[in-house]
Amino acid sequence: MSNALYPGSFDPVTYGHIDIIKRAARIFDTLTVGVLNNNVKSPLFSVEERVKMLQTACAGIPNVSISSWQGLLAEYARQAEVDVIIRGLRAVTDFEYELQMAQTNKKLNPKVETVFLTASLEYAYLSSSVVREVAAFGGDIGIFVPDFVAREIYLKLRPEGVSGRAEDKDTDNEQ
Numbered sequence: 001m002s003n004a005l006y007p008g009s010f011d012p013v014t015y016g017h018i019d020i021i022k023r024a025a026r027i028f029d030t031l032t033v034g035v036l037n038n039n040v041k042s043p044l045f046s047v048e049e050r051v052k053m054l055q056t057a058c059a060g061i062p063n064v065s066i067s068s069w070q071g072l073l074a075e076y077a078r079q080a081e082v083d084v085i086i087r088g089l090r091a092v093t094d095f096e097y098e099l100q101m102a103q104t105n106k107k108l109n110p111k112v113e114t115v116f117l118t119a120s121l122e123y124a125y126l127s128s129s130v131v132r133e134v135a136a137f138g139g140d141i142g143i144f145v146p147d148f149v150a151r152e153i154y155l156k157l158r159p160e161g162v163s164g165r166a167e168d169k170d171t172d173n174e175q
């Protein structure tokens with residue numbers, strides 16, 4: 001059995017993450033998607049909210065489960081008994097940070113390997129912070145995230161709603 005862990009902030013989950021999840025789930029027997037906090041980021045969504053969105057997004061993929069962890073990734077991998085950590089690489093700019101993270105995790109937990117999946121071309125530009133920024137200015141984020149995620153983002157950032165936007169049309173609980 002090969003068990004993999006795909007860790008990240010997922011603040012919020014995007015189509016880019018979902019693409020990596022689907023592809024990793026085809027390669028490994030089980031895939032745990034793990035929500036962690038990156039200390040240098042101030043998240044828009046709580047860990048519980050991020051887990052819930054991922055559960056909905058991955059509901060149709062049988063060998064994928066969602067969990068969360070407070071602490072070191074290397075320790076999480078040990079506790080979860082995974083052999084592999086999955087990370088998505090979008091561009092060469094990701095590489096330096098990812099290499100350092102993979103090497104640090106290998107030192108802390110020699111049993112775990114990091115495997116990189118290259119982001120699909122159509123999502124190579126995508127990041128959660130770009131999605132949040134476009135939403136903050138009222139732009140259309142429907143091409144970046146599933147509709148239910150778009151609604152959650154608008155409810156957080158623009159609780160008054162944005163008239164005319166596709167994501168708002170069936171959102172009837174604006175505060």
Ligand code: COA
Pocket residue numbers: 007008009010011014015016017020036037038039041071072073074088089090100101102104105119123126127128129130
């Ligand atoms: N498609 C689209 N976007 C992608 C992507 C893909 N395939 N892969 C990564 N991204 C984006 C994310 O949306 C995110 O964008 P943002 O910064 O604009 O929000 C960015 O790339 C990278 O974020 P993420 O993958 O969530 O990683 P991270 O750097 O925020 O955190 C952790 C990674 C949580 C695993 C790391 O912080 C961690 O390990 N924390 C625990 C503490 C620890 O062990 N520290 C030592 C690590 S060596």
